[in-house]
Amino acid sequence: MKGLLELIPQDWLEEVINLAAECTVVVDRNGIILYLNHAYCKFLDVEAEEAIGKPVQDVIENSRMQIVAKSGKAEVASIHPINGSEMIANRYPLYVKGELVGAVGTVMFRNPREWLDYSRKLQPLMDELNYYKKKYEKEFLSKYDFGDLAGESEKFKEAKELAKRVSDSHSAVLLLGESGTGKELFAHAIHQLSSRRNFPFIRLNCASIPETLFESEVFGYEEGSFTGARKGGKMGKFEAANGGTIFLDEIGDLPLQLQSKLLRVLQEREIERVGGKGPVQIDVRVLSATHQNLEKMVAEGTFRQDLYYRLNVIKIEIPSLRQRADDIGPLSRILLKKMEGKLNRYGLRISEEVLGILQTYHWPGNIRELENVVERAVNVTDGSTIYPEHLPLYLWSGKSPVTFREVQYNELPVEGKILPLKEAVRNAEVQAIKNALKAAGGNKMKAAKLLGMGKSSFYDKCSQYSINSL
Numbered sequence: 001m002k003g004l005l006e007l008i009p010q011d012w013l014e015e016v017i018n019l020a021a022e023c024t025v026v027v028d029r030n031g032i033i034l035y036l037n038h039a040y041c042k043f044l045d046v047e048a049e050e051a052i053g054k055p056v057q058d059v060i061e062n063s064r065m066q067i068v069a070k071s072g073k074a075e076v077a078s079i080h081p082i083n084g085s086e087m088i089a090n091r092y093p094l095y096v097k098g099e100l101v102g103a104v105g106t107v108m109f110r111n112p113r114e115w116l117d118y119s120r121k122l123q124p125l126m127d128e129l130n131y132y133k134k135k136y137e138k139e140f141l142s143k144y145d146f147g148d149l150a151g152e153s154e155k156f157k158e159a160k161e162l163a164k165r166v167s168d169s170h171s172a173v174l175l176l177g178e179s180g181t182g183k184e185l186f187a188h189a190i191h192q193l194s195s196r197r198n199f200p201f202i203r204l205n206c207a208s209i210p211e212t213l214f215e216s217e218v219f220g221y222e223e224g225s226f227t228g229a230r231k232g233g234k235m236g237k238f239e240a241a242n243g244g245t246i247f248l249d250e251i252g253d254l255p256l257q258l259q260s261k262l263l264r265v266l267q268e269r270e271i272e273r274v275g276g277k278g279p280v281q282i283d284v285r286v287l288s289a290t291h292q293n294l295e296k297m298v299a300e301g302t303f304r305q306d307l308y309y310r311l312n313v314i315k316i317e318i319p320s321l322r323q324r325a326d327d328i329g330p331l332s333r334i335l336l337k338k339m340e341g342k343l344n345r346y347g348l349r350i351s352e353e354v355l356g357i358l359q360t361y362h363w364p365g366n367i368r369e370l371e372n373v374v375e376r377a378v379n380v381t382d383g384s385t386i387y388p389e390h391l392p393l394y395l396w397s398g399k400s401p402v403t404f405r406e407v408q409y410n411e412l413p414v415e416g417k418i419l420p421l422k423e424a425v426r427n428a429e430v431q432a433i434k435n436a437l438k439a440a441g442g443n444k445m446k447a448a449k450l451l452g453m454g455k456s457s458f459y460d461k462c463s464q465y466s467i468n469s470l
């Protein structure tokens, strides 16, 4: 077989080398220069005839070509000081028929200026690339894993274990739980632990999607399929999720007429773009979530039974924060750490009184609400400790924490001796005032606030019970 270069005339070759890598040098195994191209001669200010046959280090200052020709190890993009400036050079060992015969050196940039000009041209492209990378990560990749799901209570751990166990299955998962319990976090974590993790995670909010846009959003459309259709068409959510996971959030809020369209995709596992030429096969894992009671909706005829069965292959019920009161303390501390980072306020702690209040509140908004409360507290706390007055008023104003809980009489232990009611009330008031003063570090205004009392009634009570200080 003919050599690959045989068709190129000999006198073309040098020009080809000059164009391919401006400054080029070739040495034999002993580091003797066999070839120095025109551009390199010009850069070094030497004649080729003078240089050829000489040891490379005698012609090129600080050269390492003789080392590469012996070691057989390439040196790529190394800084090479020459002629008072630092150029960037590549040195490659030259193997012919498997044998090390010498080395080839090229100069990528003859000085840092060249490199700067080059990187200036490259920078906008890199910025653009990073922008799309971030956009892709934000829109198409899952952001959380099971490590982000904090909680040690039994019910929560059971839900987490089940979710882990079914992560890699292909079956549909229905996540049930009140608003703010972490259903979306679970969906991310399930995808992250599955073998689909390197494929997209696409969220479709079924509550916010207008009926008129459902088809184009969910199935996509072809260019020119309707007035206003985007040039090049648009990929729908199912197509975008292909190979990965689609998370149908707030599925209980999907209008009945759209439920049948969704059911068709789930049954047939194919979609057809609006104005498309035919169906496209899709391979997506379906996760869905709702705070609604789907069984009740099915019974009332507002949710399709067949769709319910499709989605509810594996049901995971996420407990409300009320049902995992033991987790409130640890979760508050975790959320505090998160907020410290977000708001750049470090070294904060939550006081015992605040923990008491948080533990007895009923948390209708669950972890999302707790997160908001902690964020607010971090914002309004001046010192390093979060006290009750840093919580929103509805959490503590005018009430003792115990009134938040539905205490059953038979749950209350009988303690101490039975006193006449007036005396018991007096003792309780004295104790409550002393506790509040202690919690407020002796500050009467703060103590009054903690007790949910006006300043003057607090002072009246203090003088009635002769309490002057702690």
Ligand SMILES: Nc1ncnc2c1ncn2[C@@H]1O[C@H](COP(=O)(O)OP(=O)(O)OP(=O)(O)O)[C@@H](O)[C@H]1O
Pocket (backbone or CB within 6 Å): 148, 149, 150, 151, 177, 178, 179, 180, 181, 182, 183, 184, 185, 186, 249, 289, 290, 291, 367, 368, 371
């Ligand atoms: N176990 C947890 N550990 C730490 N943070 C959590 C946990 N669960 C939820 N969160 C946080 O609480 C907030 C609400 O979570 P998420 O959006 O997943 O709830 P949701 O149940 O999907 O709510 P909705 O039903 O309103 O959509 C998020 O900011 C999330 O980071």
